[in-house]
Amino acid sequence: MRATAAEGPAGTAATPAPADVLVRIEDVTKRFGSFTAVSGVSLDIRRGEIFGLLGGSGCGKTTLLRMLAGFEEPSAGRILLDGQDMAGVPPYARPIHMMFQSYALFPHMTVERNIGYGLKHERMTEAQRRDRVREMLDLVQLAPFAGRKPHQISGGQRQRVALARALARQPKLLLLDEPLAALDKKLREATQFELMNIQARTGVTFVVVTHDQDEAMTLSDRIAVMDKGRVMQVGSPTEIYEYPTSRFTAGFIGMATFFEGRVQGVDGPSLRIDLPETGTVIEARAAAGLAAGQAVTVALRPEKIAISRDRPAAANAVEGTVQDLGYFGKDSLYRIRLATGKLVLVHAVNARRTGADGRVADWEDRVWLSFDPEAAIVLAE
Amino acid sequence: MRRRSTFLFTVMAFGFAFFYVPILSMIFFSFNASRLATVWGGFSTKWYAALFRNQQVLDALVLSLKIALLSATCATILGTMAGIALARFRRFRGRVLFSGLVTAPLIMPEVITGISTLMFFILLADWVGWPGSRGFTTITLAHITFSMVFVTTVVHARMLQADAAIEEAAMDLGSRPWQVLKDITLPVISPAILSGWLLAFTISLDDVVITSFVTGPGNTTLPLLIWSKVKLGVTPDINALATLIVLTVGAGVLIAGILLQRAERRRERDMQLAYRANQ
C-alpha cells in the first residue's frame, strides 16, 4: 500500500516539486521567554500524506502543531500553506483543523451538533448541512449515537466524534495531537488502521503527533523524529529504521547496541572499523565521506545479529556468553556478554520446538554472534 | 479513641446548637399566640396574617426584592466577565491588581465598605451633582459592588476546571472569539452563573450594614425595617418576618449549592465514564 519502502537510503528521495508541497515550514523557532521549545525546524509536508511527528515528552511536538493551527505565532521563521504565508492569520480563518489530545468535545452538545458545529460557518443550506453531518456520522460509524451527549459514549467513540468534527469542513490539513494516546492497547491498534482508512478515503493531509514509535511507523508515510525542539531526521519509516543518521534516532526508534570505534581502512563503500568493545575489527558498508582514522559509532539492531553455537563463516563474528534472556514464545531477546564485558542485545526467532523451549541457547552458554557488513549502521559523529 | 470521639461529638453538638438554636427558637416563637415574644401562649399563625396586612412591611419587601433582582443581575453580568477574564487571560497588565480589587470586598469589614461607599456617593454628589438623594439607586449600586465578588469567585473557579481546549476547538472550527463565548463558554459555565446570581440575590436581600450607610429617607428595605423595629423590642411579628427571610435566603443558598454540586457530580461521572471506557 505504501510505496515508501522502495525509496532506499536517506538522501536518495528526490525533493518534491513545489506543487506537491502543501505546507512548508521554514526555519521555525518558538521561544517561551528564555526557553526555546521549537528550534529552527524546516519541514515540507506533502499533499495527501500522513506525516508523523515523533519524539519524547516535551520535545516541542504540540508546540509545532499549535503554530500550524494558529494558536501560537512562531518567534522566527515562516509557515506557508499552499505557498501562502500564514503569519497573522487567526485560527478561525485557517483551513487547518485540529483534533485535540483531550478531544475537546463540547459537553453540552450532542454528537450530531458537535460534528456539525464547524459547518455553521459554511455557506450551505440546512439540508446540505444535515447531509454532511450524516456523511460524517457514517464515515466514523457513529450514526446510532447521533443524539447522545459526549459523556454518554465510550472513549473510542469520543475519539471518532472528534475526528468527524475536525473533518466535517473538509480542511486542507488535519492536525492530530496524540490521537490514540487515550485509548487502551487493543483499541489503539484497531483504531490505527481505521485512521489510515479514513485518511485514504477523504484524501485530507494528516499530521499526526505521537510519542509511540510503533504507532508512528504503522501510520505514517513519512516521519520527522524530534528531540529537544529540533528535527533530527525526516524520512519514510524504513529509512528512519534502517538508515538512521544520528545516535538519537537509532536509539529512539527500535532497539540497538552502540559501539564506539575508529575507521581503519576505506575501500570504496567497504569499511574496516576497529571496535575495541568487541575486541575485533569489523567489516561494514557506508556511504562515502568517511576517512581512515575517523571516530564513528556503530549501531547494531538486535534482529540483524545471528546467534549460533558454532563459529559461523560470516564476515563479522564475536564470541560471548548468554547473560540474560527473555522468552516471548515466538521469539527470544538475549543479552550477550562479550569478553570485553560489553553487553549486546540479540533477537532470535524460536523456529524449532526442540531443546529448552526451542531456544538456541540457555543461560551461561557460550555462543557466537555474527552479522553482515550491511547490517552495521555507521554513524559519523 | 472512644473518649475522643465522644468529646468531638459534644463539641460539634454545642457548635451546631450555638448556630441553630436561636434560629429554631425564633421560628418556634413566630407561631406564638402570645404578644410577649418569649412566653409561649399557644400555637397561632396570626402574626403571619398580620404581616401581610402591614403596608409598611409590604413596601419594604417590594423594595428589597426590586433591589435584589436588579443588583443580582448586574453583579452577575459584571462578575461573570471578571471571572472569565481572570481565568482566561493569564497575562495582562495589572492582572494582580485587578484580581486583588475584585476580591477585596470578601475580606473587607462591611462597615468599612459601607462608610467608603457612602463617602464616594457624597463626594460624587459634590463633584457632579449626582446622586442628588440616596435611596434605591445608591443601595443597588452598593449591592452590586459587594455581591459581584461572589459571582466572580464562583465563575472563576468553574472556569479553572473547564477544559480550555474546548474553546480553542471552537475557534479552530471557525468561530470568532465572541461566538466562542456565546456558543461554548457561557453554556458550559451556566450552572455557575446561575448559582452566582442566587448568591448575589440572597446577599442583597439580607444586607443591613452597607444598606444602612447608603440609604436615604423613605427607603427602608426589609432588613432595615426589622432592625428598626427590634430597637423597640422583639415582637412575634418580627419573628414571623425573620422566619420568612431565613427560609427565602436558605432556599436560595440551598439551590445554588445543589446546582453547583450537580454540575460537579456530572463532571465526576463523565470523568469516571471516560476512565472506564478506556479500560
Ligand SMILES: Nc1ncnc2c1ncn2[C@@H]1O[C@H](COP(=O)(O)OP(=O)(O)OP(=O)(O)O)[C@@H](O)[C@H]1O
Ligand atoms: N505556553 C508555554 N509557556 C512556556 N513553556 C511552554 C509553553 N508551552 C509549552 N512549553 C514548553 O515547551 C516544551 C515543549 O512542549 P510541547 O507541549 O510542545 O511538548 P510535546 O512534545 O508536545 O510533549 P508531550 O509529548 O509531553 O505532549 C515543554 O518543555 C514545555 O514545558
Ligand SMILES: [Mg+2]
Ligand atoms: Mg504534546
